[in-house]
Amino acid sequence: MTTPHYEIFALRYATNGERKRRENFIFTDAHETPMPIDYYVWAIRGEGRVIVLDTGFDPATAARRARPLTRSPAAALAEIGIAADQVETVVLSHMHYDHAGNFGLFPKARFHIQDAEMAYCTGRCMCHQVLRMPMEFDHVVDALRHVYSGRMEFHDGNGTIAPGVSVHLVGGHSGGLQVVRVPTQRGMVVLAADATHFWENIRGRSPFPILADLTRMMEGYRIVEALADGPDHIIPGHDPLVLRRFPAVPGTTDTVRLDLPPIA
Numbered sequence: 001m002t003t004p005h006y007e008i009f010a011l012r013y014a015t016n017g018e019r020k021r022r023e024n025f026i027f028t029d030a031h032e033t034p035m036p037i038d039y040y041v042w043a044i045r046g047e048g049r050v051i052v053l054d055t056g057f058d059p060a061t062a063a064r065r066a067r068p069l070t071r072s073p074a075a076a077l078a079e080i081g082i083a084a085d086q087v088e089t090v091v092l093s094h095m096h097y098d099h100a101g102n103f104g105l106f107p108k109a110r111f112h113i114q115d116a117e118m119a120y121c122t123g124r125c126m127c128h129q130v131l132r133m134p135m136e137f138d139h140v141v142d143a144l145r146h147v148y149s150g151r152m153e154f155h156d157g158n159g160t161i162a163p164g165v166s167v168h169l170v171g172g173h174s175g176g177l178q179v180v181r182v183p184t185q186r187g188m189v190v191l192a193a194d195a196t197h198f199w200e201n202i203r204g205r206s207p208f209p210i211l212a213d214l215t216r217m218m219e220g221y222r223i224v225e226a227l228a229d230g231p232d233h234i235i236p237g238h239d240p241l242v243l244r245r246f247p248a249v250p251g252t253t254d255t256v257r258l259d260l261p262p263i264a
């Protein structure tokens with residue numbers, strides 16, 4: 001039996017060039033230096049399957065939060081030949097607005113989430129404004145709607161999404177954040193989402209300031225490193241360097257291949 005190999009795409013759909021370093025680390029002394037942040041969804045393709053990780057946010061949320069979209073996540077997927085309305089498998093890393101804001105773009109999908117994340121976004125943690133801030137009530141209602149529609153699939157810890165493709169509970173940044181591990185031609189790649197926003201967070205052991213549990217955030221770095229075949233196999237959730245470090249997909253804008261080795 002051969003190990004399955006998948007292609008992986010990072011698709012940028014929004015960016016914020018105004019962000020400062022102080023906003024990206026709990027402790028930093030370079031407060032006002034610019035440090036832009038990018039927003040991605042990811043697609044995994046192979047073995048006759050398509051899996052989408054996260055759904056991005058919608059125009060209404062973009063306007064409300066002053067985070068302009070450069071394109072719709074569906075348009076980004078279409079550029080690589082994936083019709084969002086035909087996708088059957090969507091993994092939700094966690095319920096923050098920039099990851100779970102477009103259930104409606106995927107009418108045929110089943111959504112994979114951790115038990116702990118659903119409990120987190122509907123439980124007592126949301127009584128606190130500081131923890132509620134990265135959530136959108138309407139997205140949480142959508143998620144709940146899909147629990148009742150039967151299209152939500154729950155995982156508790158490790159889970160299998162497709163042959164060789166697995167999810168792993170990390171938590172830390174949110175109550176039940178999960179990462180996705182994918183076998184590729186260059187080894188095991190981990191789509192870390194917000195387990196590390198930037199490579200600098202994990203490499204410097206310097207967390208992003210949005211946190212549910214700092215200890216689990218720190219332990220999460222070890223989990224992610226153990227799952228990946230090397231430092232270049234860990235893909236941060238929001239790092240503009242991702243677009244520079246991996247080969248662009250010809251004929252696309254803001255989309256790169258993560259299953260190919262990094263450029264230089």
Ligand SMILES: [Zn+2]
Pocket residue numbers: 094096134173174194
């Ligand atoms: Zn997040």
Ligand SMILES: [Zn+2]
Pocket residue numbers: 096098099194237238
């Ligand atoms: Zn995020």
